[in-house]
Amino acid sequence: MVDIVAVGSVALDTIRTPFGYVERTLGGSACYFSAAASILGARVGIVGKVGNDFPKEHLDFLRSKNTDLSGLEISEGDTFVWKGEYGKDWNQAVTKETHLGVFADFHPRLPDAYLDASLVFLGNIHPQLQLEVLDQIRTLEFVACDSMNYWIQTELETLKKVLKRVNCLLINEGEVKLLTGANNIFEGGYEILSMGPDVLVIKRGEYGAVLLTREHTFLSSAYPVLKVVDPTGAGDSFAGGFMGYLSVSNEIDFEALKRAVVAGTIIAGFTVEAFSLDRLKNLSNREFEVRYDKYLEIVCISR
Amino acid sequence: MVDIVAVGSVALDTIRTPFGYVERTLGGSACYFSAAASILGARVGIVGKVGNDFPKEHLDFLRSKNTDLSGLEISEGDTFVWKGEYGKDWNQAVTKETHLGVFADFHPRLPDAYLDASLVFLGNIHPQLQLEVLDQIRTLEFVACDSMNYWIQTELETLKKVLKRVNCLLINEGEVKLLTGANNIFEGGYEILSMGPDVLVIKRGEYGAVLLTREHTFLSSAYPVLKVVDPTGAGDSFAGGFMGYLSVSNEIDFEALKRAVVAGTIIAGFTVEAFSLDRLKNLSNREFEVRYDKYLEIVCISR
Numbered sequence: 176m177v178d179i180v181a182v183g184s185v186a187l188d189t190i191r192t193p194f195g196y197v198e199r200t201l202g203g204s205a206c207y208f209s210a211a212a213s214i215l216g217a218r219v220g221i222v223g224k225v226g227n228d229f230p231k232e233h234l235d236f237l238r239s240k241n242t243d244l245s246g247l248e249i250s251e252g253d254t255f256v257w258k259g260e261y262g263k264d265w266n267q268a269v270t271k272e273t274h275l276g277v278f279a280d281f282h283p284r285l286p287d288a289y290l291d292a293s294l295v296f297l298g299n300i301h302p303q304l305q306l307e308v309l310d311q312i313r314t315l316e317f318v319a320c321d322s323m324n325y326w327i328q329t330e331l332e333t334l335k336k337v338l339k340r341v342n343c344l345l346i347n348e349g350e351v352k353l354l355t356g357a358n359n360i361f362e363g364g365y366e367i368l369s370m371g372p373d374v375l376v377i378k379r380g381e382y383g384a385v386l387l388t389r390e391h392t393f394l395s396s397a398y399p400v401l402k403v404v405d406p407t408g409a410g411d412s413f414a415g416g417f418m419g420y421l422s423v424s425n426e427i428d429f430e431a432l433k434r435a436v437v438a439g440t441i442i443a444g445f446t447v448e449a450f451s452l453d454r455l456k457n458l459s460n461r462e463f464e465v466r467y468d469k470y471l472e473i474v475c476i477s478r
Numbered sequence: 479m480v481d482i483v484a485v486g487s488v489a490l491d492t493i494r495t496p497f498g499y500v501e502r503t504l505g506g507s508a509c510y511f512s513a514a515a516s517i518l519g520a521r522v523g524i525v526g527k528v529g530n531d532f533p534k535e536h537l538d539f540l541r542s543k544n545t546d547l548s549g550l551e552i553s554e555g556d557t558f559v560w561k562g563e564y565g566k567d568w569n570q571a572v573t574k575e576t577h578l579g580v581f582a583d584f585h586p587r588l589p590d591a592y593l594d595a596s597l598v599f600l601g602n603i604h605p606q607l608q609l610e611v612l613d614q615i616r617t618l619e620f621v622a623c624d625s626m627n628y629w630i631q632t633e634l635e636t637l638k639k640v641l642k643r644v645n646c647l648l649i650n651e652g653e654v655k656l657l658t659g660a661n662n663i664f665e666g667g668y669e670i671l672s673m674g675p676d677v678l679v680i681k682r683g684e685y686g687a688v689l690l691t692r693e694h695t696f697l698s699s700a701y702p703v704l705k706v707v708d709p710t711g712a713g714d715s716f717a718g719g720f721m722g723y724l725s726v727s728n729e730i731d732f733e734a735l736k737r738a739v740v741a742g743t744i745i746a747g748f749t750v751e752a753f754s755l756d757r758l759k760n761l762s763n764r765e766f767e768v769r770y771d772k773y774l775e776i777v778c779i780s781r
Contacts, residue, residue, distance in 0.1 A: 187603070193661075198531065206667065263661055268656065337544060340555070342646055358496075358566055359703075359704060359705065359706065360703055361702050361703075361704050362705070373628065379685065382682065382685040382686075383685075383697075385702075389775075392702060394686075394699035394700075394702065394775045394776055394777050395777075396697035396698070396699055396777075397697075399664050399688075400662075400664075401662060401664050401665055402662065402665070403662065430779075433779055434779060440647065471779055473694075473695045473696055473697055474696070474697050474698075474699075474777060474778070475777070475778040476733075476736055476737060476740065476774055476778065
């Protein structure tokens with residue numbers, strides 16, 4: 176049994192930042208997501224596809240993070256490769272190269288062990304593939320999805336079908352403006368809530384995140400990170416911390432969603448302190464808890 | 479007696495935003511500051527200079543906001559005029575015209591009634607003039623100053639003298655980076671604290687503010703404003719709410735500073751909902767309190 180099904184990329188990343196350079200390191204939304212969720216105690220079942228060049232050590236690492244890989248297809252060919260660079264402006268990676276490899280003809284197929292998972296995370300893939308996942312799952316307690324500029328611009332109608340069927344959308348503020356045409360993220364946010372999701376999480380990078388439902392708002396500042404080494408995977412780690420927190424909560428009410436956003440913020444703050452998934456590798460739940468408490472101290476005021 | 483001495487510009491603004499156009503309306507850092515501080519119950523003494531073209535109605539308005547104008551020099555000539563425009567990107571005003579008028583040879587002269595004020599706000603003027611104010615005041619319990627890119631680039635040594643003599647600096651995040659060369663605002667923030675001030679407030683516009691001392695950190699999200707009509711004066715209103723709160727506090731400890739930052743955030747949120755000082759004109763302390771409580775609800779988590 177898995178707690179959360181996560182569909183997304185499993186990739187080999189080559190990254191340059193002002194603090195260094197790494198080659199063909201573990202990357203991809205599903206990997207960041209599952210490693211992050213595991214810190215919260217959740218067992219994630221990955222749905223994805225890699226080539227037969229994918230290093231065994233990465234599979235071993237993911238398994239060590241309590242990840243179920245029975246939904247990870249390994250096929251003849253190359254693994255998805257991404258090469259990117261960050262300059263002084265951390266907010267935007269400059270993509271130098273993308274090779275989809277075997278991911279180009281990926282179609283999600285969920286193993287039996289995943290079909291009763293109550294939580295689903297649809298990573299940032301073609302909205303048609305996101306729909307294919309929703310068609311397979313039997314129990315849908317809480318489905319969250321990610322998307323991006325590219326799909327908003329090229330697959331808007333399909334994306335809107337997805338939005339009608341998910342409980343929660345996690346996107347960044349630029350995407351809120353692109354999706355709605357609104358210049359104000361709150362105005363745009365309410366418009367997105369009218370498209371289907373009950374919960375919207377707007378990611379604002381180093382500034383934090385906004386949690387919006389029709390009735391409630393929660394503003395979360397990002398945890399102050401003194402040295403950002405590599406921002407890759409921050410958004411997917413956020414999603415992993417968020418969903419991981421919800422998977423161990425008794426119920427998904429607004430109070431739980433708030434805490435889940437903070438959990439996502441904290442985990443994303445850890446991720447960016449090192450290259451790739453390095454910081455998550457030995458991160459303990461205890462370290463997470465310490466920072467979570469510290470966080471509440473630096474954002475809250477006693478009445 | 480005044481509670482706070484505020485030195486800064488008193489101006490006539492002509493502003494165009496996507497929501498309209500206003501001509502020769504009341505503006506200037508000292509005006510936004512004192513109107514904002516008055517909402518918190520503080521009496522501000524303005525130090526500034528206008529021409530004899532300055533409309534009497536604006537003087538009456540400032541007096542109605544419990545402002546002492548005995549430090550406002552009125553001399554033969556034109557009042558400081560600023561013409562600016564905002565496009566879709568609210569973060570940066572495009573200055574179309576600036577006429578310093580009589581403000582060009584402004585030298586702050588503090589009337590006797592101001593000399594024992596315990597709080598001082600040095601608005602964004604030449605750092606040499608900021609020093610002249612500090613030389614006149616007898617009691618300096620808490621001095622906060624503002625500055626800007628221009629002074630950092632052209633008057634750095636003088637600005638550093640000011641920093642050695644103030645308790646608190648309020649600047650925006652771009653200025654933190656410019657002043658220190660740091661790419662990370664926390665890293666840059668600690669460097670600024672080593673230059674003199676015990677308290678640093680980093681303004682992040684629509685994202686909120688960071689309060690930093692050597693021992694403590696507080697992150698404040700901005701109050702969610704659904705419709706920003708005119709962002710002019712947001713920073714000075716923030717400063718007015720911040721200092722106004724401190725002036726009515728029993729002591730200035732970190733807890734009071736946190737609440738003062740929130741007060742600044744709330745007042746700035748009101749200011750940008752209308753052109754010029756229009757929203758502050760009839761804003762009651764009760765409205766402020768309601769939003770303050772609402773704010774704590776949307777940023778805090780109970781343990």
